Amino acid sequence: MTVERDAAPGRSEHTRPESSVVSLRDATLGYGRRVLWSGLNLDVAPGEFVAVLGPNGSGKTSLLRVLLGLQPVTSGSVRVVGESPGRGNRRIGYVPQQRAMEESLVMRGRDLVGLGLDGHRWGIGLLGMRARRERVDAALDAVDAHGFADAPVGRLSGGEQQRLRVAQALVSDPEVLLCDEPLLSLDLANQQVVSSLIDRRRRTANTAVLFVTHEINPVLPLVDRVLYLVDGRFRIGTPDEVMTARTLSELYRAKIDVVRVRGQIHVVGAQAGLCEQDHHEDRN
């Protein structure tokens, strides 16, 4: 497979390798003979917001799995907050794909958030009971979730559940926040609520954000850089550098038009499978 390296500058002026909290060097990920991406160099600075875009199967979730220490790269090096990726790193927060929780789930919201401190272990865990309660309360505050924190999570709306997932990701005070399509199946109002919670975190705590999404527009004002993956090829750069007809036509190897209307970016192409035309309805 031909692999194109980042022709766009790939680093914004504020992303210096020495200060980056996520760093991939010549990283390749493949499953068997299939290469998802190769020669990937990416440095993410504290407080930077990187949107990860690409069609189904292009390796976006796999990138997050690599950073979480759940999947080794085939070659190259990866550092996250100065360390090799490893499971259970409390300096990394993770907001998984939005999926409705079972209605019968009786766990309270505040207990779900507390799992972000102790993983699957119940009890007082690494922190004393009082410190733990304070951390959970602070995370609930950050997402304005006190009103429903004691209700069974299975009875909450999708937007409320997603706010709790963000709180769970923030409770360990992470330096890097990995978000896997956190806006999926949320209505516009809740998309704005959740994305501004994430934005507030990176502005107040300088937390870097890698944000996997199929739709850039809901987060476009927040995005510093885009990593766009297509079929083993990728581009890294600012939205203005990457979201152009020329760059996307090269990536998709098809004629793609990019139309900007009222501050939004619309990607139009004859080819099926364009990232922005794919809303994953089948998953919900």
Ligand SMILES: Nc1ncnc2c1ncn2[C@@H]1O[C@H](COP(=O)(O)OP(=O)(O)OP(=O)(O)O)[C@@H](O)[C@H]1O
């Ligand atoms: N453990 C694995 N072993 C083999 N193949 C895998 C494994 N995990 C993922 N894949 C394959 O790698 C490809 C990329 O998967 P990934 O979930 O990273 O894509 P994605 O870009 O997040 O897709 P989507 O937008 O559909 O969520 C898919 O074709 C998937 O089937």
